[in-house]
Amino acid sequence: MINYSQALERLSEHVRPFRGEMCVLAEACGRVLAGGVNSPIDLPSFDHAAMDGYALRSSDSLAPGSEHVVGGSQAAGDVAAGVMSVACEIMTGAQLPEGLDTVVPVECTQLLAQGGDGKPARIRLQETVMPGANVRRAGSDVAAGARVLGAGLRIEPSHVMLLAALGVPRVEVARQPRVAIVCTGKELQPDLGQPLAQERIYNSNGPYLCAAVAAMGGLVLSCDTVDDTADSYAEAVQRAREAGADLIMSTGAVSMGRYDFVPDTLQRLGAELLFHKVAMRPGKPLLAARLDDGALVLALPGTPMAVAVGFRFFAVPVLRAMLGMGREMTWHANLETPQQPRPGLRHFLRATLALDAEGRLHATVAGPQQPFRIQPFADAGAWVILPEDAGECPAGTKVEIASLHPGQKLALASTALLGALA
Ligand SMILES: Nc1nc2c(c(=O)[nH]1)N[C@H]1C(S)=C(S)[C@@H](COP(=O)(O)OP(=O)(O)OC[C@H]3O[C@@H](n4cnc5c(N)ncnc54)[C@H](O)[C@@H]3O)O[C@H]1N2
Numbered sequence: 001m002i003n004y005s006q007a008l009e010r011l012s013e014h015v016r017p018f019r020g021e022m023c024v025l026a027e028a029c030g031r032v033l034a035g036g037v038n039s040p041i042d043l044p045s046f047d048h049a050a051m052d053g054y055a056l057r058s059s060d061s062l063a064p065g066s067e068h069v070v071g072g073s074q075a076a077g078d079v080a081a082g083v084m085s086v087a088c089e090i091m092t093g094a095q096l097p098e099g100l101d102t103v104v105p106v107e108c109t110q111l112l113a114q115g116g117d118g119k120p121a122r123i124r125l126q127e128t129v130m131p132g133a134n135v136r137r138a139g140s141d142v143a144a145g146a147r148v149l150g151a152g153l154r155i156e157p158s159h160v161m162l163l164a165a166l167g168v169p170r171v172e173v174a175r176q177p178r179v180a181i182v183c184t185g186k187e188l189q190p191d192l193g194q195p196l197a198q199e200r201i202y203n204s205n206g207p208y209l210c211a212a213v214a215a216m217g218g219l220v221l222s223c224d225t226v227d228d229t230a231d232s233y234a235e236a237v238q239r240a241r242e243a244g245a246d247l248i249m250s251t252g253a254v255s256m257g258r259y260d261f262v263p264d265t266l267q268r269l270g271a272e273l274l275f276h277k278v279a280m281r282p283g284k285p286l287l288a289a290r291l292d293d294g295a296l297v298l299a300l301p302g303t304p305m306a307v308a309v310g311f312r313f314f315a316v317p318v319l320r321a322m323l324g325m326g327r328e329m330t331w332h333a334n335l336e337t338p339q340q341p342r343p344g345l346r347h348f349l350r351a352t353l354a355l356d357a358e359g360r361l362h363a364t365v366a367g368p369q370q371p372f373r374i375q376p377f378a379d380a381g382a383w384v385i386l387p388e389d390a391g392e393c394p395a396g397t398k399v400e401i402a403s404l405h406p407g408q409k410l411a412l413a414s415t416a417l418l419g420a421l422a
Pocket residue numbers: 183184185187188201202203204205206251252253254255256257260282283284285300301302303304306371
């Protein structure tokens with residue numbers, strides 16, 4: 001049986017990063033940059049005041065008690081005043097008049113005289129002002145031409161703020177992977193609003209995969225529920241292929257049972273089998289294949305945690321590679337709960353994370369890890385990954401961890417210590 005690393009490598013050989021396409025900024029959140037972005041402008045684009053007050057010349061006295069004639073007023077959005085040789089009333093965000101280079105906050109001044117228009121005419125400084133104080137220099141955040149975001153970055157709201165500030169109206173992003181989902185099983189009830197017949201179960205894998213694909217930045221083309229016949233499955237795969245799927249994910253019918261028709265059906269469709277059965281728990285019966293038009297098929301075992309593991313540790317790397325995102329960072333934590341994994345299998349365990357007072361990360365593996373149980377998955381914050389040769393793992397063992405949710409950063413269990421770790 002193939003091990004996890006070999007299986008992933010075999011799959012990855014068939015994935016190339018997708019071409020880029022232009023996307024307007026308003027729709028770019030969650031998309032992945034296909035190329036780096038350089039700043040077209042300085043940010044800020046002009047020297048401006050950081051406080052409401054008065055702009056001064058640092059060549060004049062800035063000592064407490066010094067008096068200054070105020071010769072104008074400048075607000076954010078005002079066209080720059082010409083060269084000034086006396087103080088100027090100024091508002092936060094306003095351009096500094098040429099010749100002035102320092103701003104004193106209004107509360108650090110005393111108003112001595114007003115003009116007929118009610119505007120300040122003369123002030124006295126009450127505190128020492130440092131030359132250059134309270135001025136935000138042009139380019140001090142971002143210099144024109146600087147690389148601000150790199151290719152492979154998933155665009156988050158913070159990136160949208162930066163790109164908007166730079167006046168970037170659209171960005172080049174990787175084309176979204178098109179994913180079709182096929183859930184097999186005559187026991188499945190896809191309509192969640194309907195009461196269950198005694199012999200049926202709600203289809204939870206389908207909605208999970210739809211949500212997970214979308215969270216990873218993929219495009220769900222379809223989510224079919226089909227019965228336990230090879231023909232229905234073949235037709236659903238064929239439909240997905242014709243719709244232009246890059247990745248077809250099915251659930252169920254891939255193990256040893258009488259109705260486990262997936263391997264034979266894919267072969268009948270002319271697919272190249274990449275592997276079937278991976279030395280891991282849960283999700284061992286997983287199968288990967290490639291159709292002759294290049295679409296990849298991940299046939300996940302139907303058990304809910306086999307689907308979760310298959311998605312997180314096979315589909316996510318594939319989608320990342322299609323999106324040009326590169327490999328994920330590896331994180332580690334101290335194991336809180338001793339484990340005796342079965343030798344030769346890679347184990348993926350649902351766990352919660354917490355930080356201790358010294359900032360060390362600890363992982364507590366949820367009690368029994370039966371693969372049909374969904375509640376511990378919903379309660380978890382991360383996966384603990386034990387390699388095939390982990391041996392006995394006492395408490396305190398340093399273990400690899402991965403974020404529970406695809407496309408998401410690690411979430412800590414302790415609400416007091418919620419942190420951005422990745
Ligand atoms: N004799 C053996 N039996 C089994 C083996 C084995 O090695 N030898 N492997 C077990 C393992 S491990 C798994 S995982 C399952 C995988 O079986 P299938 O891929 O054929 O999946 P199904 O039998 O169709 O379903 C398994 C389980 O999951 C439920 N299910 C299926 N689809 C959904 C869905 N969309 N939403 C919610 N739940 C779903 C289904 O009702 C079954 O309970 O095989 C073991 N057997």
